[in-house]
Amino acid sequence: xxxxxxxxxxxxxxxxxxxxxxxxxxxxxxxxxxxxxxxxxxxxxxxxxxxxxxxxxxxxxxxxxxxxxxxxxxxxxxxxxxxxxxxxxxxxxxxxxxxxxxxxxxxxxxxxxxxxxxxxxxxxxxxxxxxxxxxxxxxxxxxxxxxxxxxxxxxxxxxxxxxxxxxxxxxxxxxxxxxxxxxxxxxxxxxxxxxxxxxxxxxxxxxxxxxxxxxxxxxxxxxxxxxxxxxxxxxxxxxxxxxxxxxxxxxxxxxxxxxxxxxxxxxxxxxxxxxxxxxxxxxxxxxxxxxxxxxxxxxxxxxxxxxxxxxxxxxxxxxxxxxxxxxxxxxxxxxxxxxxxxxxxxxxxxxxxxxxxxxxxxxxxxxxxxxxxxxxxxxxxxxxxxxxxx
Amino acid sequence: xxxxxxxxxxxxxxxxxxxxxxxxxxxxxxxxxxxxxxxxxxxxxxxxxxxxxxxxxxxxxxxxxxxxxxxxxxxxxxxxxxxxxxxxxxxxxxxxxxxxxxxxxxxxxxxxxxxxxxxxxxxxxxxxxxxxxxxxxxxxxxxxxxxxxxxxxxxxxxxxxxxxxxxxxxxxxxxxxxxxxxxxxxxxxxxxxxxxxxxxxxxxxxxxxxxxxxxxxxxxxxxxxxxxxxxxxxxxxxxxxxxxxxxxxxxxxxxxxxxxxxxxxxxxxxxxxxxxxxxxxxxxxxxxxxxxxxxxxxxxxxxxxxxxxxxxxxxxxxxxxxxxxxxxxxxxxxxxxxxxxxxx
Numbered sequence: 079x080x081x082x083x084x085x086x087x088x089x090x091x092x093x094x095x096x097x098x099x100x101x102x103x104x105x106x107x108x109x110x111x112x113x114x115x116x117x118x119x120x121x122x123x124x125x126x127x128x129x130x131x132x133x134x135x136x137x138x139x140x141x142x143x144x145x146x147x148x149x150x151x152x153x154x155x156x157x158x159x160x161x162x163x164x165x166x167x168x169x170x171x172x173x174x175x176x177x178x179x180x181x182x183x184x185x186x187x188x189x190x191x192x193x194x195x196x197x198x199x200x201x202x203x204x205x206x207x208x209x210x211x212x213x214x215x216x217x218x219x220x221x222x223x224x225x226x227x228x229x230x231x232x233x234x235x236x237x238x239x240x241x242x243x244x245x246x247x248x249x250x251x252x253x254x255x256x257x258x259x260x261x262x263x264x265x266x267x268x269x270x271x272x273x274x275x276x277x278x279x280x281x282x283x284x285x286x287x288x289x290x291x292x293x294x295x296x297x298x299x300x301x302x303x304x305x306x307x308x309x310x311x312x313x314x315x316x317x318x319x320x321x322x323x324x325x326x327x328x329x330x331x332x333x334x335x336x337x338x339x340x341x342x343x344x345x346x347x348x349x350x351x352x353x354x355x356x357x358x359x360x361x362x363x364x365x366x367x368x369x370x371x372x373x374x375x376x377x378x379x380x381x382x383x384x385x386x387x388x389x390x391x392x393x394x395x396x397x398x399x400x401x402x403x404x405x406x407x408x409x410x411x412x413x414x415x416x417x418x419x420x421x422x423x424x425x426x427x428x429x430x431x432x433x434x435x436x437x438x439x440x441x442x443x444x445x446x447x448x449x450x451x452x453x454x455x456x457x458x459x460x461x462x463x464x465x466x467x468x
Numbered sequence: 469x470x471x472x473x474x475x476x477x478x479x480x481x482x483x484x485x486x487x488x489x490x491x492x493x494x495x496x497x498x499x500x501x502x503x504x505x506x507x508x509x510x511x512x513x514x515x516x517x518x519x520x521x522x523x524x525x526x527x528x529x530x531x532x533x534x535x536x537x538x539x540x541x542x543x544x545x546x547x548x549x550x551x552x553x554x555x556x557x558x559x560x561x562x563x564x565x566x567x568x569x570x571x572x573x574x575x576x577x578x579x580x581x582x583x584x585x586x587x588x589x590x591x592x593x594x595x596x597x598x599x600x601x602x603x604x605x606x607x608x609x610x611x612x613x614x615x616x617x618x619x620x621x622x623x624x625x626x627x628x629x630x631x632x633x634x635x636x637x638x639x640x641x642x643x644x645x646x647x648x649x650x651x652x653x654x655x656x657x658x659x660x661x662x663x664x665x666x667x668x669x670x671x672x673x674x675x676x677x678x679x680x681x682x683x684x685x686x687x688x689x690x691x692x693x694x695x696x697x698x699x700x701x702x703x704x705x706x707x708x709x710x711x712x713x714x715x716x717x718x719x720x721x722x723x724x725x726x727x728x729x730x731x732x733x734x735x736x737x738x739x740x741x742x743x744x745x746x747x748x749x750x751x752x753x754x755x756x757x758x759x760x761x762x763x764x765x766x767x768x769x770x771x772x773x774x775x776x777x778x779x780x781x782x783x784x785x786x787x788x789x790x791x792x793x794x795x796x797x798x799x800x801x802x803x804x805x806x807x808x809x810x811x812x
Contacts, residue, residue, distance in 0.1 A: 244730025274802035300736035
C-alpha cells in the first residue's frame, strides 16, 4: 500500500466521517450487541446501487414513479433515513461496497484503497470467481468497483464485471457481424478444446511479481455468456437510461445463468437530472420497470425465490431546488441530497416494515457480509443494520 | 546463440512494444538471429512504429472517437516522424493545437489546465501553478503575459512555451519508459534522468534514438523472459494480425477496445473475439498436413505464443490432432484463448 496516498485519502475520509457523525442521530444499539440470528436462508444477494443521484422524494415518496420498488418494499423493509456523505458519484457508490465513506474524486480512475464486499467474500468466504458478479452502467469507473488496490485483497479477488453498454452496443455488433456468423460449438469441439487448453503448460508463463493469471474455466463460462448475450436483444436498447437498462437486464441474465451468490448492479443514468428533471424522472421510471422484471424473474425461479435478498439504495440524493436548466444538481448539502432510502427484501428480513432508525449507506456492506456469516469490524466503518432482520 | 543476437522472445517483445502487435512469421524469421542493435534500430525506423507511437499519444490525450484529429497535419505525422522531418515535440505540438484537442478541452481554463497537467505534471490548484494557469489563460485569450518565464500572446505560445520545458521532456520520456519497462524513469536515478533530458534538449531529434537505445539495453533484453499483460490495443491488433493477417480498421479497433475496457478481466471477451475471427471466412490459418501434426503444433506454438512447445505439450497436441473431429483450427483456438496469449 502506498502510505502517502493512504494517509491523504484516509485523512479526508476520516474528516468527512467525523463531521458526519457529529450531525448524526443516535445510532442506538447498532453494531454494539450480538449479531441477530442470521438464518442460512439467504444464499444469494442482489445489491443495486440505484446511483446517478436519486432523491427519495422522487422515489419512495412518489410511489407512482416506482410501483415495482414499492412491491419489493411491501415484501421487505424500507429504511427512509439513510445518511450519505460523499456527493461525488464514484466515491459515494464505492462507499456502499466498501463500508467506508470513500473520498474519491468524481473523475478518479483508480481503484479504491479499501476492499469491497466482493473481495472480502471471495477471499474470506472462499467464494469462486463465478460466484461474484457486478453488472455496471458506470462506464470505465464501473470496473473499479470490482476490486480495490488493497495489498491483501485486490484484483485476485475481484468480481466478474460486465458493463453492458460497453459490450452490447450497435457499433460493436456491426464490427462483429462483419466477421460473419459464428459456427455452433459442438460438445466434441468443446471436449477437444478443453483437452488442448489443459495441455498447455502453465509454468511456461512467467509473470511479474504480484500478477496472477485468470482462471481458464471461469473465462470459458463467461465467454459463452457474452457470446449468447451478443446474439440477444440487449444491444438494441436505446434512449434515456439505456445503459442502466442494459445493466439490469444483463444482471437478470447473469442471475438466470450463473446464479451468483453476490450480484452487484451499479446504475448511473439518473445523473441526466443535471440537465432535465423530466428526463431524470423518466430514467427512474424505466429503471423501476427493469428492477420489477428482475424481481419477478427471481420470484419465478425455484432456485432463487426463497434464497435471494435484494437491496436497493442510491449513492446520494440531489439538490432541493431546480437549477436554471430545470434540472437537479448535487451539491447543496440539503437533506434531499444527503438522506436517501434503502429497500431490502429477502428470506432473512422482516416483511412490510418501515424502519425508524437512521442508518448510513456504508452499513449495507457489513450487512451483506453478515448474510454470509462474516462479521467484519476491521476496515469497515459501517454497522450491521439489525432492524432489517426478522 | 550469442547474447547480442535477437531471440524470438526478444523480437516478439519488441514488436509488441513498438508496433503493438506480434511479428508476422516472415518478420520473426528475418529478425531472429540478427544483432539486437540492428533489430531495434530497424523496428523503430518503421512508419508503423511512428503510427503506433502517435496513436498511443492520442489515447493519452483522450483524443479518441469524435475528438480524434483528422487533419492533414496529424495524418501526415507518422511519415514525417519516420523520415525525421518532424520530432516528438513537433508531433505533440500538432496534437495540442488540433481542433480535436480544443474540442475535448474547450475554453481557456480547461485548455491551459490540461496542457499544464498532462505535459508538465503541474497541479493547477497549487498556488505556484495557479499563477501559471492565470498567465496561460491570458495568452490563450490573445493577451500578452509572462508564462513559465517567457513572454507570449497566443494559444500557440502556450503550447510552444510548455513544450520547451525540461519537465515536458522528462514526462514524455517517463511515459515511454513505463511503457517499455513497466517502471518509472526515476528508477534510473536522478543523474541519469537529467542527462537524458539534457541530451534531448541539445539534440531535438534525439527522442526516438533514446527509445531505440533503451530497447537494445541489457535490462530490456533480460526483462523479456517475464511476461506482461497485453494492452487492449495490443490484444485487438494481435488477433487481427494472427488470424486475419491484417491490421484492424479504426472502427474495428475502437469498438473492440471499448468493449475490452468494459470488463475487469478481458480474457472472456478475447475468447469471444477469437472464436468469431476463427469462424470468419477471412481467417488465414496455417495448413495442417496429414502426418505432420508435430510440425504443425510446433509452428503454431512459435507463431501464437512465441515459444517452442514442451515435449508434453507437443505430444498431447499431436495426439488430439490424430483423433476424429480434431482440426488445426482447434489447435489455433486453444492457443488464442489460452491464458498465455493474453501476455507478451
